[in-house]
Amino acid sequence: xxxxxxxxxxxxxxxxxxxxxxxxxxxxxxxxxxxxxxxxxxxxxxxxxxxxxxxxxxxxxxxxxxxxxxxxxxxxxxxxxxxxxxxxxxxxxxxxxxxxxxxxxxxxxxxxxxxxxxxxxxxxxxxxxxxxxxxxxxxxxxxxxxxxxxxxxxxxxxxxxxxxxxxxxxxxxxxxxxxxxxxxxxxxxxxxxxxxxxxxxxxxxxxxxxxxxxxxxxxxxxxxxxxxxxxxxxxxxxxxxxxxxxxxxxxxxxxxxxxxxxxxxxxxxxxxxxxxxxxxxxxxxxxxxxxxxxxxxxxxxxxxxxxxxxxxxxxxxxxxxxxxxxxxxxxxxxxxxxxxxxxxxxxxxxxxxxxxxxxxxxxxxxxxxxxxxxxxxxxxxxxxxxxxxxxxxxxxxxxxxxxxxxxxxxxxxxxxxxxxxxxxxxxxxxxxxxxxxxxxxxxxxxxxxxxxxxxxxxxxxxxxxxxxxxxxxxxxxxxxxxxxxxxxxxxxxxxxxxxxxxxxxxxxxxxxxxxxxxxxxxxxxxxxxxxxxxxxxxxxxxxxxxxxxxxxxxxxxxxxxxxxxxxxxxxxxxx
Numbered sequence: 001x002x003x004x005x006x007x008x009x010x011x012x013x014x015x016x017x018x019x020x021x022x023x024x025x026x027x028x029x030x031x032x033x034x035x036x037x038x039x040x041x042x043x044x045x046x047x048x049x050x051x052x053x054x055x056x057x058x059x060x061x062x063x064x065x066x067x068x069x070x071x072x073x074x075x076x077x078x079x080x081x082x083x084x085x086x087x088x089x090x091x092x093x094x095x096x097x098x099x100x101x102x103x104x105x106x107x108x109x110x111x112x113x114x115x116x117x118x119x120x121x122x123x124x125x126x127x128x129x130x131x132x133x134x135x136x137x138x139x140x141x142x143x144x145x146x147x148x149x150x151x152x153x154x155x156x157x158x159x160x161x162x163x164x165x166x167x168x169x170x171x172x173x174x175x176x177x178x179x180x181x182x183x184x185x186x187x188x189x190x191x192x193x194x195x196x197x198x199x200x201x202x203x204x205x206x207x208x209x210x211x212x213x214x215x216x217x218x219x220x221x222x223x224x225x226x227x228x229x230x231x232x233x234x235x236x237x238x239x240x241x242x243x244x245x246x247x248x249x250x251x252x253x254x255x256x257x258x259x260x261x262x263x264x265x266x267x268x269x270x271x272x273x274x275x276x277x278x279x280x281x282x283x284x285x286x287x288x289x290x291x292x293x294x295x296x297x298x299x300x301x302x303x304x305x306x307x308x309x310x311x312x313x314x315x316x317x318x319x320x321x322x323x324x325x326x327x328x329x330x331x332x333x334x335x336x337x338x339x340x341x342x343x344x345x346x347x348x349x350x351x352x353x354x355x356x357x358x359x360x361x362x363x364x365x366x367x368x369x370x371x372x373x374x375x376x377x378x379x380x381x382x383x384x385x386x387x388x389x390x391x392x393x394x395x396x397x398x399x400x401x402x403x404x405x406x407x408x409x410x411x412x413x414x415x416x417x418x419x420x421x422x423x424x425x426x427x428x429x430x431x432x433x434x435x436x437x438x439x440x441x442x443x444x445x446x447x448x449x450x451x452x453x454x455x456x457x458x459x460x461x462x463x464x465x466x467x468x469x470x471x472x473x474x475x476x477x478x479x480x481x482x483x484x485x486x487x488x489x490x491x492x493x494x495x496x497x498x499x500x501x502x503x504x505x506x507x508x509x510x511x512x513x514x515x516x517x518x519x520x521x522x523x524x525x526x527x528x529x530x531x532x533x534x535x536x537x538x539x540x541x542x543x544x545x546x547x548x549x550x551x552x553x554x555x556x557x558x559x560x561x562x563x564x565x566x567x568x569x570x571x572x573x574x575x
Contacts, residue, residue: 012538012539013536013537013538014536014537014538015534015535015536015537016534016535016537017532017533017534017535018080018081018082018532018533018534019080019081019082019531019532020081020082020085020528020531020532020533020548020568021066021081021525021528021529021530021531022066022524022525022527022528022529022531023062023066023081023082023085023086024085024563024567024568025491025524025528025557025558025561025563025567026062026065026066026487026525027085027567028561028562028563028564028567029487029490029491029494029561030058030061030487032127032128033120033123033124033127033486033487033490034120034123035058035061035120035483035487036054036058036087038116038119038120038123039053039054039057039058040054041116041119042111042112042115042116043057043104043107043108043111044107050095050100051088051095051096051100051104053103053104053107053108054104055087055088056096056100056101056103056104057101057104057105057108057480058086058087059074059078059086059087059088059096059101060074060101060104060480061480061483061484061487062086063077063078064461064480064481064484065484065487065488065521065525066525068460068461068462071098071101071102071468072097072098074096074097074098074101075095075096075097078096082533102468102470102473105468105472105473105476105477105480106470106472106473106476108476108479108480109156109157109159109472109473109475109476110157110159110472113476113479117194117195117479117482118217118218120483120486121193121194121218121486122218124191124193124486124490125193128191128490128493128494130186130188130189130191130193131186131187131188132186132188132193132218132219132224133187133223133224133225134186134187134188134224134225134227134443134446135184135185135186135187135193135194135215135219135224135225135226135227136184136185136186136187136190136227136228136446136447136449136450137182137183137184137208137211137226137227137228137232137450138182138183138228138229138447138450138451138454139180139181139182139183139198139204139207140170140180140181140183140454140457140458141167141168141169141170141171141178141179141180141181141200142178142179142180142181142197142463142478143169143171143173143176143177143178144164144176144177144178144179145176146177146469147177148164148177148469148471150469150470150471151163151164151165151471151474152165153199156471156472157472161471161472161475162179162197162198162199162200162471162475163199163200163201164177164178164179164200164471164474165177165178165199165200165201166178166200166201167180167199167200167201167202168203171458177200178200179197179198179199179200179474179478180197180198180199180200180202180204180207181195181197181457181463181478182195182196182197182198182207182211183195183450183453183454183482183485184211184215185449185450185453185489187227187443187446187449188493189489189490189492189493189496189497190446190449190450190452190453190489191486191489191490191493192453192482192485192486192489193215193218194211194214194215194218195478195479195482196210196211196214197475197478203231204229204231205231205232205234205237208226208228208231208232208234208237209236209237209240212226212237212240212241212246216244216246222241222244222245222246223245223246223247224246224247225247225248225249225432225443226241226246226247226248226249227248227249227250227443227444227446227447228248228250228447229250229251229447230250230251230252230253232248232250233250233251233252233253233256233429235303238303238305238429238431239303241431242305242431247430247431247432248430248431248432249428249429249430249432249440249443249444250428250429250430251426251427251428251429251444252301252307252426252427252428252429256301257302258299258301258302258307258427259427261299262297262299262307262309262427263418263421263422263425266421266422266425267418267421271295271309272295273293273294273295273311274293274294274295274437274438275291275292275293276292276293276294276437276438276441277290277291277292277438277441278290278291278292281314288313288314288317289313290312290313290314291311291312291313292310292311292312292313292441293310293311293312294308294309294310294311294437294438294440294441295308295309295310295311295437296308296309296437297309297427301429305429305430305431306429306430306431306432306433307427307428307429308427308428308429308430308437308440308441309425309426309427309428310425310426310427310428310441311424311425312424313424314424315423315424315426316423316424316425317423317424318424319419319423319424320420320423323370323416323419323420326365326366326367326370327367327370327371327411327416329365329367330361330362330365330366330367330368330370330371331367331371331409333361333362333364333365333367334358334361334362334371334373334407334409335407337357337358337361337407338406338407341354341404341405341406341407342404342406348405349402349403350403351375351377351405354375354405354407355375358373358375358407369412369415369419370411370412370415370416370419371409371410371411371412372409372410372411372412373407373408373409374407374408374409375405375406375407376405376406376407376408377403377404377405378403378404378405378406379401379402379403379404380401380402380403380404382399382400382402383397383398383399383400384397384398384400385397385398386398428440428441428444453485453489456485456488456522457481457485460522461481461484461485463478463481487521488520488521488522489521491521491524491561492519492520492521494560494561494562495519495521495524495557495560495561496518496519498560498561498562499519499560502560505517507519507553507556507557508553509523509524509527509553510523524557524561527553527554527557528554528557531548531549531550531554531568532548533545533546533547533548534546547568547569548568550565550568
């Protein structure tokens with residue numbers, strides 16, 4: 001709340017102002033989702049709590065979506081807003097602190113989180129009519145700063161917890177500990193439908209069976225398409241899904257024998273490619289042609305599953321550029337190593353050490369496949385007087401022989417030519433036999449939408465690094481982040497679907513009223529950030545209320561999102 005004091009002239013008037021921002025809009029979606037009611041259902045609401053855990057967590061969720069202030073700054077953030085829009089009493093804003101929010105997170109950890117999450121997602125699917133016949137899965141890492149000595153995967157208050165530990169860090173921070181954050185979204189607006197946290201050293205291939213089983217319970221049957229990256233292509237996992245009536249679609253890894261066999265076959269044969277898509281790339285300038293072709297392999301995988309080969313023209317160009325860049329970088333690195341060996345201060349004095357240095361150089365530049373490097377060994381003699389003094393006819397010299405090494409390289413042109421014949425080619429593997437290969441391509445191409453959710457998690461919401469030290473609170477906080485992603489995704493989906501129904505190709509949401517073709521929830525929240533309500537008081541008595549002023553663009557957004565104008569009108573009458 002902002003309080004404007006009376007002027008120096010002693011006027012008995014005072015103006016009180018509260019931020020409204022996007023809270024009525026957000027509360028409308030939270031109400032449709034029934035989230036506050038579900039928090040009340042699963043968390044204790046004891047009269048002894050001055051700020052009940054459901055209220056504290058609801059406030060934390062709204063802060064993640066609108067303010068993204070740290071937990072210790074919640075009181076300062078909430079004080080700016082109309083407390084009724086945050087679910088708070090008139091004096092509860094002053095009671096917020098990180099300890100109360102932390103205890104609320106502890107209550108969420110102790111609650112039946114699996115049932116709570118299931119109810120939330122099922123309500124979202126029902127109310128917003130989310131299609132769950134195609135689900136996409138992937139994982140990312142949440143990086144932590146600190147030791148987290150107590151986060152060892154032990155049992156806390158009767159519940160198992162995850163271990164914060166070292167693993168393959170996808171943020172390229174192997175020096176820091178981490179958790180694995182696994183997310184599944186629908187192919188209908190990339191709506192998050194399931195998440196779970198796993199130990200930091202968990203490999204992706206070990207997560208799919210448990211995730212798929214959970215999705216079966218959520219959907220109510222195995223009759224959905226499960227799409228994931230190449231870590232899904234494990235015999236045990238694929239057999240588990242297929243044996244239970246499920247369908248999967250993933251990338252066949254390069255390490256599989258089927259991949260190498262087909263690439264060998266392509267050296268002398270041309271697959272009967274079928275072109276299924278040709279367009280100008282929408283986001284590159286100048287826009288190159290983006291061509292997709294498919295080929296249904298007549299030879300199944302070793303497990304008997306269907307393999308579909310894809311060719312993409314842009315990927316072919318990228319493969320060629322990547323190979324050339326790695327070769328050039330490898331050559332530069334080898335030449336730099338050669339100069340070091342030639343120098344007088346070189347400390348590499350054995351052939352084995354030279355070979356290891358070459359191996360490291362090729363490994364770091366990923367050029368080992370295309371470069372042959374030879375090591376030449378020579379001897380260099382040097383002479384030195386045996387005794388000090390001016391040299392003369394009888395001076396004796398001592399000869400010192402030292403090994404010297406030199407490097408030479410060549411490009412394996414035969415390997416380059418071999419790889420060039422398969423540039424832009426990669427395989428999909430599935431147990432779904434009915435659809436055309438082009439339809440499988442269309443379904444797999446939705447997988448990158450999941451990466452946008454990870455981008456939002458790590459950039460918009462800044463989930464990493466996490467500074468909470470209690471693993472129970474960390475796990476609960478990660479669930480709140482999932483809820484924030486879910487609400488944000490539902491708002492984006494509703495707005496974009498409404499734009500399509502109204503035949504609107506864009507909205508003037510960017511500065512200078514520039515067009516926005518794919519509005520995000522975050523941008524919508526920014527449009528409403530300055531909305532306020534005011535009250536004029538005279539000698540301690542309210543004499544007039546000023547409702548929030550809604551611009552034409554804000555009114556249009558409310559209409560498209562199905563939020564009634566009354567949501568903002570009512571905000572000016574409630575205190």
